[in-house]
Amino acid sequence: MDQARLEDLKVLIIGYGSPIRGDDAIGPLVADRLQAEGVPAGVEVVSRHILTAELVADLVEHDRVIFLDAAVDGTPGEVRCRSLGPDASAMSTMAHFLDPRELLAWCETLYDKVPETFLVSACGSAFDYSNYVLTPTAEAAIEPMLDWVRRLIDPSTPIPTGLLQSASSRETDTPVPLQTP
Amino acid sequence: MSRTVTIEPVTRIEGHARITLQLGDAGEVEDAKFHLTQFRGFEKFCEGRPYREMPALTARTCGICPVSHVLASNKACDHLLSVSIPPTGEKLRRIINLAQLTQSHALSFFHLSSPDLLLGWDSDPVSRNIFGVMRQDPALAKDGIRLRQIGQTIIETLGGKKIHPTWVVPGGVSEPLTQEKRDAMLKLMPEGLEIAKRTYAFFKTLVPKFKDEANHFGSQPTMFLSLVSPKGHLEHYDGFLRLKDAQGRILEDMVPPHEYERLIGEAVEDFSYMKFPYYKPHGYPNGIYRVGPLARLNNVDACGTPYADVALAEFHMLQESGPIASSFHYHYARLVEIIYALEMMDRLLKDPTILDARVRARARSNRYEGIGVAEAPRGILMHHYRIDDEGLVTWVNLIIATGHNNLAMNQSIRQVADAYVDGNNLQEGMLNRVEAVIRCFDPCLSCASHAFGEMPLAIELKDASGRVVDTLRRG
Numbered sequence: 061m062d063q064a065r066l067e068d069l070k071v072l073i074i075g076y077g078s079p080i081r082g083d084d085a086i087g088p089l090v091a092d093r094l095q096a097e098g099v100p101a102g103v104e105v106v107s108r109h110i111l112t113a114e115l116v117a118d119l120v121e122h123d124r125v126i127f128l129d130a131a132v133d134g135t136p137g138e139v140r141c142r143s144l145g146p147d148a149s150a151m152s153t154m155a156h157f158l159d160p161r162e163l164l165a166w167c168e169t170l171y172d173k174v175p176e177t178f179l180v181s182a183c184g185s186a187f188d189y190s191n192y193v194l195t196p197t198a199e200a201a202i203e204p205m206l207d208w209v210r211r212l213i214d215p216s217t218p219i220p221t222g223l224l225q226s227a228s229s230r231e232t233d234t235p236v237p238l239q240t241p
Numbered sequence: 242m243s244r245t246v247t248i249e250p251v252t253r254i255e256g257h258a259r260i261t262l263q264l265g266d267a268g269e270v271e272d273a274k275f276h277l278t279q280f281r282g283f284e285k286f287c288e289g290r291p292y293r294e295m296p297a298l299t300a301r302t303c304g305i306c307p308v309s310h311v312l313a314s315n316k317a318c319d320h321l322l323s324v325s326i327p328p329t330g331e332k333l334r335r336i337i338n339l340a341q342l343t344q345s346h347a348l349s350f351f352h353l354s355s356p357d358l359l360l361g362w363d364s365d366p367v368s369r370n371i372f373g374v375m376r377q378d379p380a381l382a383k384d385g386i387r388l389r390q391i392g393q394t395i396i397e398t399l400g401g402k403k404i405h406p407t408w409v410v411p412g413g414v415s416e417p418l419t420q421e422k423r424d425a426m427l428k429l430m431p432e433g434l435e436i437a438k439r440t441y442a443f444f445k446t447l448v449p450k451f452k453d454e455a456n457h458f459g460s461q462p463t464m465f466l467s468l469v470s471p472k473g474h475l476e477h478y479d480g481f482l483r484l485k486d487a488q489g490r491i492l493e494d495m496v497p498p499h500e501y502e503r504l505i506g507e508a509v510e511d512f513s514y515m516k517f518p519y520y521k522p523h524g525y526p527n528g529i530y531r532v533g534p535l536a537r538l539n540n541v542d543a544c545g546t547p548y549a550d551v552a553l554a555e556f557h558m559l560q561e562s563g564p565i566a567s568s569f570h571y572h573y574a575r576l577v578e579i580i581y582a583l584e585m586m587d588r589l590l591k592d593p594t595i596l597d598a599r600v601r602a603r604a605r606s607n608r609y610e611g612i613g614v615a616e617a618p619r620g621i622l623m624h625h626y627r628i629d630d631e632g633l634v635t636w637v638n639l640i641i642a643t644g645h646n647n648l649a650m651n652q653s654i655r656q657v658a659d660a661y662v663d664g665n666n667l668q669e670g671m672l673n674r675v676e677a678v679i680r681c682f683d684p685c686l687s688c689a690s691h692a693f694g695e696m697p698l699a700i701e702l703k704d705a706s707g708r709v710v711d712t713l714r715r716g
Contacts, residue, residue: 080301109307113352114344114390148372169375170382 069102071213072118072175075128076108083184083198087128090180090205103213111158116166125177126212127160128205130198136185137197139204141212144177180208244268244664246672258684260654260675268664273655275647275679277515284637292321292606292628293411299624299639306685308341308396309617311409312478313624316613318411320499321628323607329597330413332589335478336426337399337409338615339582339589342477343433344392345618346534346575346582349683350440351385354572357677358447362454363670381443384436388579391433395586398422413601423590430587434548437583441552441576448559451569455559457660458678459568459653462487463529464520465536466645468498468616473542475549475581477616483540484520484530489563492522498614501623505640516644529652532620532645533682534574539564546588549581568653568681575683606632617642619683643684653678 075091077084088107095105104122108115119125131140146168147161160179168174182201184194194202246262263272287298296314300307312334319326326334356369359377368376375382399418400408408415448455469483470476482504484493493504508517508525520528530536544550556577559565565574589595606628613624620642627636657678661671 078301080298112389112393113348114386114393117386117390165372166375166386169372170379170386 069124069213070122071103071124071126072122073099073103073105073126073128073209073213074108074111074115075106076111077130078109080192082186082188083182083194084130084187085192086130086182086184086194086198086201086205089194090128090202090209093202093206094209100213111160111163113158113163113166115158116163116170119163119175120167120171120173122175124212125175126209127177127179128209129160129179129181130184130187131181132184132187134183136183136195137201138183139180139201139208140183141178141180141208144179146174178212180205180212246662246664246667258679260679262654262658262662262664262675264662264664268666270655270658270662270664273651273658273675274512275650275654277513284639287634287637290634292318292611292626292632292634295624295626295634295637296409296411297407302639302641306341306345306617306619308337308400308409309615309622310624312338312615313613313617313622315409315411316615317611317624317626318613319602320611320613321606321608321626322411322602322604324412324602324604326413326602327597327599329417329594330600330602331478332592332595333399333414333418333600334409336586336589337396338478339586340392340395340399342392342618343579343582343586344389344396345683346579347385347388347392349618349680350444350572350575351382351388353683354677354680355381355385357673357680358444358451358572362673362677363668366669366673369673381440384440388433388436388440391429391436394429395426398426410601412603415601417598417600418596420596423595427587427590430583430590434580434583434587437576437579438548441580444573444576445555448573454674454677455567455569457657458674458681459649459656460566461649461652461656462566463531463649463652464492464523465539465564466504466520466530466532467537467540467621468614469494469541470545471495472545474545475537475541475543475578477537477582479615482614482621485540485564487564487566489539492520498623499612501612501614501625501640507640513647515647516640517647518640518645519648526648529648530645531568531649532642533571533618534578535565535568535571536620537616538574538577544577544581546581546584549577549584552577552580568649568678571681571683617685619643619685620645641685643682646682646684650679650682650684653681 073091073094075087075089077087079085079088091105091107099105134140144161144164146165148165160177164174164177182198182205184198186195244264246264247259259276261274261276262270265271283299283302287295290298295318296311299310299314302310352371355374356371360369360373464487465485467483468476468480470480482493482496482498482501483491484504485491496504504521505518506521506525508519510517517525519525520530538553538556544553556565556573559570559573610627615622622642623640625638626634629635654675657675661674663671
């Protein structure tokens with residue numbers, strides 16, 4: 061992607077997770093932090109409890125999408141970034157929560173357009189109900205997540221593809237831990 | 242030789258469940274059960290919390306119908322405060338409730354049920370999903386996404402958040418509506434109504450193809466319970482309880498929702514975490530009734546909006562007389578209600594008082610017991626709290642729409658299994674119909690209990706000794 065194209069980039073950042081289930085809230089909290097500190101023109105930030113079907117209409121309106129989520133597989137506090145692609149086989153048996161790769165498959169099938177997509181996640185360790193605070197390890201993961209996002213939305217910094225793990229197929233469902241920026 | 246068929250999990254519903262079919266020696270269905278297999282315990286862990294936290298806490302039972310829980314919970318809190326909320330506050334609450342009904346019904350029809358309706362019950366299960374629908378009828382799939390987007394946009398415009406808005410508060414709503422927001426929402430109404438009418442017209446062309454399913458998909462006689470307005474019109478926010486029997490006779494009418502315990506008892510069974518509510522005067526399990534779109538349309542004298550009333554008249558023509566019995570027609574009723582919701586939101590947004598600044602009544606708790614009742618997309622939702630002098634919750638009872646339908650869902654799968662399942666020749670399409678009758682009710686098991694994670698789908702046919710004699714797998 062050339063520099064002129066990068067500067068025109070329309071970016072959507074979606075932080076998702078439950079605000080009452082401890083570390084699951086890290087995605088929306090990082091999104092809120094980004095919103096509070098301000099983002100460049102052309103970057104939109106939203107927080108969601110869960111990913112739902114109508115988000116597809118928003119995804120196809122953007123060139124690049126960054127999902128922010130908590131992870132359960134890995135060392136608590138570990139931050140990872142990976143690229144995502146459409147995967148129709150990532151379908152949920154339930155309808156009130158969709159996998160981001162399934163949403164991308166909706167984009168591909170219905171609109172023949174898939175935004176360049178990344179998932180920035182932090183591994184949590186406590187997901188209890190009625191728990192409104194992050195664990196200290198998750199709290200410490202906020203800044204590394206923000207670093208990843210800042211790099212992904214900075215037009216002057218090309219995406220460090222060498223650091224990313226592709227996760228466009230089921231074989232890469234378990235992301236490889238990556239070096240933080 | 243007795244055998245058991247297990248369908249687990251039931252797919253394309255909200256939450257996780259299992260169906261078991263007990264087969265007799267000749268392969269005939271002897272028994273059928275719908276099991277809710279997860280436990281959540283909201284009624285228990287809410288104890289000890291300040292009552293003002295209840296709307297936020299109980300809303301987390303669900304990502305599809307949180308607004309319903311927010312409304313029922315806040316109405317219970319209104320009751321605790323002993324206040325009447327300002328008329329504009331009530332109208333704004335009505336709008337957000339109708340917006341949720343729109344997006345929830347759209348999800349049920351377009352996402353969960355259209356694969357069966359469009360591609361057929363016996364079509365290849367590999368492609369009988371939302372992607373199959375997208376390939377077969379992309380315009381329909383896009384309509385579904387847009388209708389959900391319209392509903393969610395209204396929820397976000399009013400509530401600040403799409404999924405768990407905090408704008409509805411005890412005593413009303415926290416902020417009045419601005420003209421800018423009102424105009425933005427009004428602009429969405431014509432497009433939404435056009436999509437709703439287009440989808441309704443399309444579905445009417447499909448209905449004759451499903452005559453057999455309509456005859457066997459939960460067409461057993463039951464009573465119907467819903468809210469109605471004081472005029473007997475369609476009502477989703479307030480009003481009174483009405484109960485009709487299978488012949489259409491009104492057994493209970495204009496019952497204040499706070500008296501629900503006089504009508505409804507709750508039983509439990511050892512095979513499910515979901516309760517079994519029943520109509521007390523008829524006892525358990527004879528007091529079986531249904532709630533939700535089918536019950537609402539069966540119970541009302543009119544919808545009260547132009548297009549929806551035309552559609553209601555057509556709905557009643559699905560059967561020669563009496564309340565529409567088949568649970569298959571929940572789909573039809575849902576589409577009528579989407580039309581109604583969009584017409585009514587348009588009317589409320591154009592109401593000259595909708596921008597009034599008085600939207601909230603303020604008070605401290607003035608009683609120890611509060612009951613809030615509203616119509617969720619899937620049916621009547623009841624929140625009942627008791628608090629102490631400190632305002633801490635000491636007791637909670639939630640009766641969820643899906644729970645009201647529990648007896649009827651169990652009876653319906655038995656009826657479908659009797660009609661379609663041949664234990665000697667197990668076919669995927671047969672079992673899909675058993676699942677599909679559950680989808681007619683659009684159960685929200687996340688509300689009725691809780692699910693976390695996914696399970697593989699495996700349908701096993703076992704003989705009396707537990708030996709697996711046949712297996713079907715998905716995914």
